[in-house]
Every structure is written in structure tokens, then in C-alpha cells.
Amino acid sequence: MAIISIASTKGGVGKTSLAFSLAKDLGYRYATNDMSVALNKYRNARYYPNKIPLYPDTVYDFGGFESPHVEEILLQSDIILLPTTNDANSIMKSLVFIKKFREKTILVFANMLENPNDAVAIREKIHEHFPGMAFTYLRRTKLLKNALESGMSASELFESNNHTQHLYRQAYGEYHKILKLFTTDGEYFSK
Numbered sequence: 001m002a003i004i005s006i007a008s009t010k011g012g013v014g015k016t017s018l019a020f021s022l023a024k025d026l027g028y029r030y031a032t033n034d035m036s037v038a039l040n041k042y043r044n045a046r047y048y049p050n051k052i053p054l055y056p057d058t059v060y061d062f063g064g065f066e067s068p069h070v071e072e073i074l075l076q077s078d079i080i081l082l083p084t085t086n087d088a089n090s091i092m093k094s095l096v097f098i099k100k101f102r103e104k105t106i107l108v109f110a111n112m113l114e115n116p117n118d119a120v121a122i123r124e125k126i127h128e129h130f131p132g133m134a135f136t137y138l139r140r141t142k143l144l145k146n147a148l149e150s151g152m153s154a155s156e157l158f159e160s161n162n163h164t165q166h167l168y169r170q171a172y173g174e175y176h177k178i179l180k181l182f183t184t185d186g187e188y189f190s191k
């Protein structure tokens with residue numbers, strides 16, 4: 001049982017891509033207040049343009065969170081995943097977000113890294129302001145995009161055949177680290 005919210009004030013940082021794959025891999029509901037292609041790709045995907053209900057075992061994909069309903073769900077979530085790209089604007093917006101929700105468990109997710117080594121510098125920038133903040137990353141990869149387009153989770157796509165296992169090996173390793181946090185014995189797993 002967990003409520004996972006993926007949120008950011010910045011668009012195009014990978015919320016929908018990650019939310020869809022995580023939801024499908026965890027067997028969770030996917031709920032969003034934002035029209036997204038994920039809605040046509042997953043049986044357990046639901047669109048709530050207005051009042052979005054609170055459910056257990058759900059990954060919420062929030063495009064913008066100005067509404068009090070969205071903020072309420074963020075406050076009720078077990079964890080908020082905060083995707084961030086490697087640019088000053090995105091990192092600054094993430095710092096503002098963390099400050100606003102500092103009472104919550106937040107996992108900063110540096111996404112679309114040209115070089116996975118960039119993760120170190122981004123993490124340091126976050127830790128300058130919020131020491132010890134949980135942090136994870138994913139390189140620039142077609143894994144999530146191709147998974148979503150084909151209606152498969154990242155794990156399903158990766159495991160499809162030898163070619164996909166070869167093609168996505170490194171990116172999948174990074175994705176799997178994130179997925180594992182929510183599965184049995186993972187850091188954010190709760191019964």
C-alpha cells in the first residue's frame with residue numbers, strides 16, 4: 001500500500017513517462033489531472049480533470065499542482081518523486097518545491113542526464129540546501145518513451161528480448177533501482 005506522487009512545477013521533465021512505467025510495474029493505479037497518452041495505454045489509468053480522489057496503491061502524475069485538491073493529495077502521499085533536469089531553472093524550481101513540501105518524504109529524481117556522472121553535481125546542489133535529501137537519477141534514454149509508446153512498462157520492454165536487454169541495459173539498471181525502492185523490502189515499501 002503506497003501513494004506515490006510524481007510532481008514538478010516544470011513541464012517536460014519526465015513525470016508522465018516515469019509515472020506510467022512505475023504504476024504498471026507495481027500493478028498500481030495511474031491517476032492524473034493532466035491529459036496524457038498514458039491514459040490510452042494502461043487499463044488502470046484514470047483521468048480526473050477536477051477533483052482527484054485519494055486512493056492507495058496509486059501513482060499520481062500531476063501536471064501543475066496549483067489546485068488545493070492536488071496539494072491535498074501531495075500532502076497525503078507516502079512519497080513525492082520530484083523529477084528534475086540538469087539545468088539551473090529546473091533545479092531552482094525543485095528547490096522551491098522541496099521547501100514548500102519539506103515536511104514530506106521527497107525523492108529527487110534527476111532525469112535525462114547526458115552523462116550519468118552529472119548526477120553527482122546535481123545531488124550536491126540539492127544537498128547544499130537540503131542535506132541528506134534522497135536522490136536518484138536516470139540517464140538520457142529512449143527506454144521510457146519507447147515503453148510508453150508500446151504500452152509496455154520499462155520492465156516489460158526491457159525483458160522483451162535479447163536486443164532490448166542489450167539496448168537498455170544501463171538505463172534499465174538505473175530505472176530498476178527506483179522501482180526497487182517501492183517493492184518488498186525497498187526503502188519506501190509499506191504493507
Ligand SMILES: Nc1ncnc2c1ncn2[C@@H]1O[C@H](COP(=O)(O)OP(=O)(O)O)[C@@H](O)[C@H]1O
Pocket residue numbers: 010011012013014015016017018111112113138139140141142144145
Ligand atoms: N530519461 C529520459 N531520457 C530522454 N528522454 C526522456 C527521458 N524521460 C522522459 N523523456 C522524454 O521527455 C519528454 C517529456 O516527458 P514527459 O514524461 O511527457 O514529461 P512531463 O510529464 O513531466 O511533462 C517525452 O518525450 C519523454 O519521452
Ligand SMILES: [Mg+2]
Pocket residue numbers: 015016017034036063
Ligand atoms: Mg506529463
